Amino acid sequence: MRKTFGDDVAKEMRFVTKSVVGEENFIDMQPNMSNNFCCGGGGGFLQATGYGEQRRQYGKVKNDQIMATGATYCITPCHNCHSQVHDLSEHFGGHYQVVHLWTLIALSLGMLGENEREYLGEDLCECGLGSIEE
Amino acid sequence: MAEAALKIGGGPRQTTFMDKVMEVLPEGGNLNLCLTCGACSSGCPATGLEGMDPRKFLRMAALGLDEEITKTGWVWCCTQCRRCVHACPMNIDIPRLVYNCRAAWPREERPKGIRGSCDAALNTEGNSAMGANSEDFQFVVEDVLEEVREDQPQFKDMQVPINKHGAMYFLNQNSREPVTEPDEMVPLWKILHTAGADWTYGTIGWAAENYCMFLSDDEAWEKIVRAKAKAVDDLGCEYWLNTE
Known part of the structure; x- marks a missing residue:
């Protein structure tokens, strides 16, 4: 999105994220916006048979950025990013949670069902469940 | 060198x-x-x-x-x-x-995983890189929806339209959810439902991904984009929402 539409789109994503998790819970990684680094999941890298080791080496830059924030959750904007960052979290041992934005939007609106919490950590996996199910 | x-x-x-x-x-x-x-x-x-x-x-x-x-x-x-x-x-x-x-x-020497994803998309009417056929996609969507409507009372009336003519938004769906983790489709449905959006999936060209681009196969890439755009036009939808 940012690649095609520029930093304004990235700013809108930050507005949504802050609205959902609260301004005080949002930590921007450094560098960010157009100076940010690609995670290494895109461009077919995840599907590039024979290049798995290179993909993780590429992704170490992103993993280091995420670790430097100290955040326990990383929000990823697309499927490739989600797969890659989730793998980086396991591979490099950071063990931060990696979530889609739709999960946090639905959670914040009090409508995230029990089966829709695959990527939430123990701290949030029961959050607000009582109001959803009978 | x-x-x-x-x-x-x-x-x-x-x-x-x-x-x-x-x-x-x-x-x-x-x-x-x-x-x-x-x-x-x-x-x-x-x-x-x-x-x-x-x-x-x-x-x-x-x-x-x-x-x-x-x-x-x-x-x-x-x-x-x-x-x-x-x-x-x-x-x-x-x-x-x-x-x-x-x-x-040479095409056959490009990474097998990317090539296979492109070929699978070319060989399915939904253009699914995971090779999911449209009947299975529709079945999974309807099955998951039924469960949500039964288990979660606040969504007992939620709709997930498929091939709805004249809907404002045609939404693509990445194959990964229907194939490997169907429950992950639900949060987005709920958001669209809550926002009152007039949207639809389609059985033609429904998959969001296009690995032919990453394969640098111009002809195949164009073919898939055109098939998907035509699916949106054929349903008379005003907007094409591609989540990739």
Whole structure:
């Protein structure tokens, strides 16, 4: 999105994220916006048979950025990013949670069902469940 | 790499691979404007992989080392994220050069996973890179929806339209959810439902992904984009929402 539409789109994503998790819970990684680094999941890298080791080496830059924030959750904007960052979290041992934005939007609106919490950590996996199910 | 030192000059200049790529890019991709500063490489996560980096790659192209740049596996390590273009004072489009070098590989020698994803999309009416057929997609969507409506009273009236003519939004769906984790489709449905959006899935061209682009297979890439765009038009939808 940012690649095609520029930093304004990235700013809108930050507005949504802050609205959902609260301004005080949002930590921007450094560098960010157009100076940010690609995670290494895109461009077919995840599907590039024979290049798995290179993909993780590429992704170490992103993993280091995420670790430097100290955040326990990383929000990823697309499927490739989600797969890659989730793998980086396991591979490099950071063990931060990696979530889609739709999960946090639905959670914040009090409508995230029990089966829709695959990527939430123990701290949030029961959050607000009582109001959803009978 | 060349074994002997390169001899510059002497005799007519030969047309290089880079020259040919410049002919098909707007402004020639500015490929011949490199100042050799290295801003591209300093911020590229692919720097060092396969013994290559963006500046080295471009310099080799400029020197006419065509065989090397069209054979290095580094082109499959560049995600074409375009950070190098952003950093470049001359706005040089290295990712487009990478794209064209990928295309120079014989199709059967390009990475199997990307090729297989492209071929699967070409072989299914939904253009699914995971090869999911449309009947299965529809079944999974309806099955998951039924469960949500039963278990979660606040969504007992939620609709997930499929092939709804005249809906405002045609929404693509990445194959990964219906194939491997169907419950992950639900949060987005809920958001659309709560927002009151008039949307639909389709059974034709429903998959959001298009690996033919990453395979640098122009013909297949175009074919898939056109099939998906036609599916949106055929349902008379005003907007095409592609989540990838």
